[in-house]
Amino acid sequence: DAKTTQPPSMDCAEGRAANLPCNHSTISGNEYVYWYRQIHSQGPQYIIHGLKNNETNEMASLIITEDRKSSTLILPHATLRDTAVYYCIVRVVSRVSNYQLIWGAGTKLIIKP
Amino acid sequence: DAGVTQSPTHLIKTRGQHVTLRCSPISGHKSVSWYQQVLGQGPQFIFQYYEKEERGRGNFPDRFSARQFPNYSSELNVNALLLGDSALYLCASSLELGAGGVYNIQYFGAGTRLSVL
Numbered sequence: 428d429a430k431t432t433q434p435p436s437m438d439c440a441e442g443r444a445a446n447l448p449c450n451h452s453t454i455s456g457n458e459y460v461y462w463y464r465q466i467h468s469q470g471p472q473y474i475i476h477g478l479k480n481n482e483t484n485e486m487a488s489l490i491i492t493e494d495r496k497s498s499t500l501i502l503p504h505a506t507l508r509d510t511a512v513y514y515c516i517v518r519v520v521s522r523v524s525n526y527q528l529i530w531g532a533g534t535k536l537i538i539k540p
Numbered sequence: 541d542a543g544v545t546q547s548p549t550h551l552i553k554t555r556g557q558h559v560t561l562r563c564s565p566i567s568g569h570k571s572v573s574w575y576q577q578v579l580g581q582g583p584q585f586i587f588q589y590y591e592k593e594e595r596g597r598g599n600f601p602d603r604f605s606a607r608q609f610p611n612y613s614s615e616l617n618v619n620a621l622l623l624g625d626s627a628l629y630l631c632a633s634s635l636e637l638g639a640g641g642v643y644n645i646q647y648f649g650a651g652t653r654l655s656v657l
Binding site for chain 1: 544580588630647648649651653
């Protein structure tokens with residue numbers, strides 16, 4: 428099963444773009460990359476996911492490298508409410524693995540005024 | 541619309557006791573998954589149910605069991621509680637069961653914080 432590596436913590440100034448990197452060098456061709464965030468031990472909140480192409484929604488953009496070995500989550504205009512732990516997750520696709528979400532330790536993002 | 545709801549929000553038990561945690565998925569969602577999150581770590585997969593059938597089980601002892609009801613709500617049961625079972629227990633629901641696409645996005649509840657003394 429593919430695993431992910433993220434920096435344990437990052438800072439970003441309020442109003443600037445926050446770029447959160449994730450390494451998933453062992454990802455298989457049919458495994459998706461998901462991003463969730465968790466604010467102070469609340470339930471995780473879905474942000475975005477992708478397979479090969481870059482994706483954008485109202486919350487963020489996801490940039491996946493051509494070789495799919497890494498990705499970057501971009502919060503375009505970070506606010507104080509974006510302070511949270513951000514998880515980059517690879518979703519196993521096989522029925523045997525039952526479409527699990529495999530979580531790492533995440534990146535603690537602190538937005539500073 | 542109501543999101544995933546879990547009850548109770550907090551629970552204190554003593555070692556050896558039994559606990560039942562409950563989860564109501566988003567209306568129309570057929571799949572429910574359970575996760576355990578110990579302080580400082582990411583969630584760990586416990587169980588996954590779809591259409592009332594168990595479709596996946598994580599690396600947890602047999603003291604952990606779960607079921608899904610005809611209305612798609614779910615219960616997680618833990619017997620013979622240990623101190624190490626203290627954690628935030630998360631329930632997530634999705635429309636369908638699969639790997640990608642909007643129908644398979646898992647949405648999480650706020651969790652039940654279990655403390656075992």
